[in-house]
Amino acid sequence: MNAVSRRLPKLFLAIALITAVAGCSGEQSAFAGLGPVSSRITLLTWIMFAAAALITVFMCGLTALAIAGPAGWRRRLADEKSVMWGGVVFPVATLSVLLFYGFSILNAGERLAQTENPIHIAVVGEQWWWRVIYRHGDGRATESANEVRIPTGRPVEIELTTADVIHSFWLPAYAGKVDMIPGHVNRLHFVADQPGVVRGQCAEYCGGAHALMAFYAVAMAPADYDAWLAKERADAQPAARKTGERLFSASGCGGCHSVRGTSADGKVGPDLTHVGGRVSLGAGILPNTPDSFTQWIGRHQKLKPDNLMLPFDFFSESELRDLSAYLKGLE
Ligand code: HEC
Ligand SMILES: [Cu+2]
Known part of the structure; x- marks a missing residue:
């Protein structure tokens, strides 16, 4: 084995750990526990993890004893009683407790909604x-x-x-x-x-x-x-972008999108009445900036292949700017 191939397993382990740990942080973390329901789920996760780890270690110990332990232990482990208690009673009891604990967590959110005005x-x-x-x-x-x-x-x-x-x-x-x-x-x-x-x-x-x-x-x-x-x-309050508004209605955008308070009343795509005030565009793929509107309208099939909006790749730069200014102004 040369030096590189000797280091490979460690490298893979490092990459796997970094990826796994990076996936646990940030705004989409299952460990964030930002409310009582998710905190309970996080606690359940840790309890399951700890219980599984304990049982794994315990079973490894028993296996070692059964293979290489003193004769007395090996006899005891091979006994029918041990198999009955360790192989049937213990798993059924542990798993039942965990199952009912899981059910109680599933119900906790629902109970919350019933007791207060949701x-x-x-x-x-x-x-x-x-x-x-x-x-x-x-x-x-x-x-x-x-x-x-x-x-x-x-x-x-x-x-x-x-x-x-x-x-x-x-x-x-x-x-x-x-x-x-x-x-x-x-x-x-x-x-x-x-x-x-x-x-x-x-x-x-x-x-x-x-x-x-x-x-x-x-x-x-x-x-x-x-x-x-x-x-x-409230209805849309366009920030006086007349050219963009005219382009929007002349291009048929209103056939799929609604802008309440205007003639656009399509129901196929997202309601755009206050699209300028939202966090993202295209279901979380772009931040909500004037440039993102330009990007989305001009090349959304490249940014989000297969999406169900018709391609509009024929607008000029200035038309895209006018449309984007109108949409970003719908706050
Ligand atoms: C055939 C129907 C259709 C037409 C016509 C259409 N769109 Fe869309 N539009 C959609 C659909 C569907 C989506 C959602 C795409 C996705 O995220 O998967 C969308 C998404 C958008 C979004 C992002 C909204 C958000 O909240 O993420 C904007 C902005 C938008 N369209 C602007 C326009 C403009 C401007 C026009 C006219 C030039 C237009 N659309 C024409 C169907 C249409
Ligand atoms: Cu999906």
Whole structure:
């Protein structure tokens, strides 16, 4: 073996560890535990991990004893009684305790939502973005996309459905992962403890652009949330960008997109009434800047191959700038 091949295993181990640990940090971490529901899930994870580690070490010890231990031990381990207690009773008891503990954690969020007055938000999985619907007290609703805004300290109930295939709504910092299944309504409950922005991701392969189907959750102080929701509910307030608005309607964008308060009332793609105020574009793939609008409109099929918006690669630079200024101005 030369020096390089001797170091290879260590190198691989180092890369694997760095990758694994990097995956545990940041805005999409399952270990963040930013609310009571996710904290409980994190605790369950550690308990399962510790129990599994203990049992593994214990079993390795027993195996060693059974192979090379003193004759007395080997006889005892080969006995039918040991097999009965160690192989049947012990696993059934341990796994049952862990199973019921897991069930109680699954139910904890639901109980929370029943005891207090939850915020109702509906999220519909679409290939390859998220339609987000805020239900108001008066029975009306406001549509947005690719981000879920929630007030802190109040239980949230998210109703999960799909418009096409199976998706999975995964928001690890706040809650577990719940599938969106055709013809079925699932519900996810959680509470956000503190204001902040975290990332979520579709966790069930749903076709072409699945890997680029992310979203953000924005937790806001209750007063900020109320102010934001009132603004979100209002019609679009374009920042006087007439050329862009004219281009938008002349190019047929309104056939797929709604901008409330204008003639654009398409329902195929994301509602753009307040698109300029959102965190990201294209379901989490671009930050929300004027340049990103230009990028998205001009080359979205390159940025997010297979997405269901028609290609618009014929706009001139200045047309793209006008359209972007209009859309970014829809805050
Ligand atoms: C055939 C329907 C269709 C037409 C026409 C269309 N779009 Fe889209 N648009 C979509 C769909 C679907 C998406 C979601 C794509 C994704 O993220 O997978 C989208 C996404 C977008 C987004 C990102 C929104 C967000 O919240 O992430 C912008 C901005 C946008 N379109 C602007 C436009 C403009 C400007 C036009 C006209 C030049 C236009 N669209 C025409 C269907 C359409
Ligand atoms: Cu998916």
